[in-house]
Amino acid sequence: MQSSLQRIVVVGGGAGGLELVTLLGKSLGKKRLALPTLLDGSPTHIWKPLLHEVATGALNTGEDELNYFSHGHSSGYEFQYGWMTGLDRKKKQIHIGPINDYTGKPISGPRDLSYDTLVLAVGGISNSFGTPGVDKHCICLDTPADAELLRRQILSQALSVVLGSAPSGRLRIGIVGAGATGVELAAEIHHTICELRNCGANLFQEQLEMTLMEGGPRILAGSHQSLSEFATKELRKRNIDVKTNCIIKSVNEKGFVLQDGSVLEKDIKIWTAGIKAPDWLSTLGLQTDKVNRVKTNEYLQSLDDPSIFALGDCASVPWGKDHNVCLPATAQVAHQEAEWLVKKLKARLENKNVEPFVFKPQGMLVSLGEGTAVGSLAAIVGPKRDYYVEGRGAKALYSSLYRMHQGVLYGWTRAMLLLIGDKLRHVALPQLKLH
Secondary structure, eight states, rough: OOGGSSSEEEEEOHHHHHHHHHHHIIIIITTTOOOEEESSSSSSEOOOGGGHHHHHHSOOOOHHOHHHHHHHHHHEEEEEEEOEEETTTTTTTEEEEOOOTTTTTTEEEOOEEEEEEEEEOOEEEOOOOOOTTHHHHHHEEESSSHHHHHHOOOOOOHHHHTTTOOOTTEEEEEEEEEEEHHHHHHHHHHHHHHHHHHTOOSSOOGGEEEEEEOOOSSTTSSOOOOHHHHHHHHHHTTTOOOOOOOEEEEEEEEEEEEESSOOOOOOOEEEEEOOOOOGGGGGSSSSOOTTTEEBOOSBBSSSOTTTEOOOGEEOOOOEESSSSOOOOOHHHHHHHHHHHHHHHHHHTTTTOOOOOOOOOOOOEEOOTTOOOEEEEOHHHOTTTTEEEEEEHHHHHHHHHHHHHHHHHHHHHHHHHHHHHHHHHHHHHHHOOOOO
16 A cells, blocks of 8 residues: 555655654655655754754753654654665665664665655755864764764863863863854853853863854854844853954864964864755755755755755755845754645645745844843744844743744644653753763
C-alpha cells in the first residue's frame, strides 16, 4: 500500500524541515494520502536558536532533544537515518552515504532513496569568508556537537582560572560576528560565569575578558538602530567589550589578527559571522547562488526541477517588490515557508493551484541573558511600523518562540506539559550543566 503512495522526502530535520514533515505527517501520512519521509544524519533534533544555551550549559540537550524515530512514528512520517551525498534527477533518487556507529563499525552501506517530491531543508553553516585560520582555530555554532565542544572548552578554561593554572589568570573569549547568535552567546557566557560564582567557584566577573567583534558600524545590523544601541549598552554594562568596524585579517593560535596588524589575544575563539549553505548543494546540478543556496521561484521550487523544493537557510528565495533580493536566513522565514509549503504540497497532490509564497515579517527578538531581551514586533502594528520591546517583557516573548515551535511538533497540550516540566527542573536542579 505504501509503495503506491506519493513519497515526499524532506532532507534535513532542522526547524523548517521538521515542522514541514510533522505537519505533512499529521495531515497526509496518518490518513494514508502520501508518505512523508524525513532524512537526516542525526537521530535527534534540537532547536538551533537554543545552541547558545547548550554551549554555556544552561540547556541540557539530553532533556530537550527530540528523537526522529519516535516522533515520526507518532506524527505519521517515516524517518530515514543517513546523510544525503548526491542526486539523480532522472531516476528521482537521492544518494545516501554509508553509516558507521560510534566506534567506526559500519552499520549500513551506501543506498538510494526514491522520491516523487523532494524538499531540501538542510539549513546553513557558518561562513568564514575565506579568512585564514578560522577553520583551524575557531569554533562555530552550527550543530549540537559544536555547542557541546564550546561548553567543555569554557568550563575547562574557567576551571584553569579558578585553579590558578591559566597563564593570563583570566578567561579570555573572543566572538566574531555580532548578529543575533553572537550577541546572545556573549550575554549567555556572562550569565554562566555569574552562575559559576554562585555555585561556589572562586571566579569573578572581572576575570572574564570577552570581546564581541563586528565588521559593520553597529551590532544587530538587521534591526532598528535603537535596538542595537540598547543591546550594546546592556552588553557593556556587563563589561563585554563591543568592537564595531572591526575587520579580522586572520586567526592564529594566539588570537585574532586585526586589520592594523595587532593581535587580540584570546584563549577561546568563536566565529558566528555570516552564514552559507553546505558546499555540496552546489554539486547537485541545481542553480545556486554565491553562498550555495538553491535558487527557487516564488513557489519555493527549484529553477531547474519543479519536483524539487527548498526552504530555510539553504534556499535563495526572491523577495521584495522587484524580487531583486533574497529572504534572510532566519527561523521565522523557515517557519512561514514550512507552513505555506504544506498547503502547496497538498494542493499539488490534488492538481490544484495556490497563491505564491509571501513572507510576512514579524520583527525580531534577541535574548540578552537571564531575564532580559530586546526586539521589534512588526506583527503587532503592521509590516511598515515596529513596536519595540525591551527587558523582561521581551524575554517572555522570546521564550514563547520556542514554545510555539514545540506546539507545532507536539501539539499544545504536550507543549504545555513540557513547559511545566522545564519550570520544575529549573527549581529542583542546578542552573548549569557542570559535567
